[in-house]
Amino acid sequence: MPRDIHVPNGLVLALAVSALAISSVALGAVMLGRPGLGGNGAGMMGGGAGSIGGMMSVGGAGMMGGVSASATPQPGTAGFAPGTTASPRAIRVFAGPGYTFSPSTITVARGETVTFVVTSMGPLVHEFMVGPADAVAANRQGTPEVADIGMMQAKSLTYTFDGAGPYAYACHADGHYEAGMRGTVTVVG
Numbered sequence: 001m002p003r004d005i006h007v008p009n010g011l012v013l014a015l016a017v018s019a020l021a022i023s024s025v026a027l028g029a030v031m032l033g034r035p036g037l038g039g040n041g042a043g044m045m046g047g048g049a050g051s052i053g054g055m056m057s058v059g060g061a062g063m064m065g066g067v068s069a070s071a072t073p074q075p076g077t078a079g080f081a082p083g084t085t086a087s088p089r090a091i092r093v094f095a096g097p098g099y100t101f102s103p104s105t106i107t108v109a110r111g112e113t114v115t116f117v118v119t120s121m122g123p124l125v126h127e128f129m130v131g132p133a134d135a136v137a138a139n140r141q142g143t144p145e146v147a148d149i150g151m152m153q154a155k156s157l158t159y160t161f162d163g164a165g166p167y168a169y170a171c172h173a174d175g176h177y178e179a180g181m182r183g184t185v186t187v188v189g
């Protein structure tokens with residue numbers, strides 16, 4: 001009887017220890033991987049941005065997933081209701097942390113009007129420009145844009161996608177576009 005108890009206990013302990021070792025290795029890999037994947041920021045800043053980014057993408061995906069799954073069919077799917085000038089479709093975009101937009105790709109229906117609600121998620125001040133991809137890439141004067149989006153501030157920009165594209169969005173605050181702060185809009189229908 002004592003031996004029966006002792007042996008499983010030892011096994012359980014050994015399993016627990018190895019499970020702990022495995023999970024610390026996995027955690028270590030994730031923590032090491034984050035700053036590398038992020039590409040910008042180094043050391044502690046990179047780690048910080050990584051963990052905020054993780055939370056954010058969960059929140060963002062959750063929200064979008066909830067919206068698309070429960071109520072709102074997406075462009076190109078049955079039952080999709082495109083935004084109109086009278087009633088634009090709202091799309092939330094997170095600027096940052098770091099030099100990223102989330103999401104980095106957006107799908108719209110041809111001809112629809114979208115109101116982008118852009119929130120800056122970090123201490124960097126961002127801009128949001130949307131329009132034809134070549135104009136956005138060139139930061140061309142007259143391309144629709146909202147600027148000076150401070151931390152946790154949200155600004156809106158309404159745009160009608162009346163062509164076949166390609167369309168894009170970008171932040172042209174100093175150095176941000178070069179660091180990769182841009183996204184693409186795919187037009188369907």
Ligand SMILES: [Cu+2]
Pocket residue numbers: 095099124125126127171172173176181
């Ligand atoms: Cu920016």
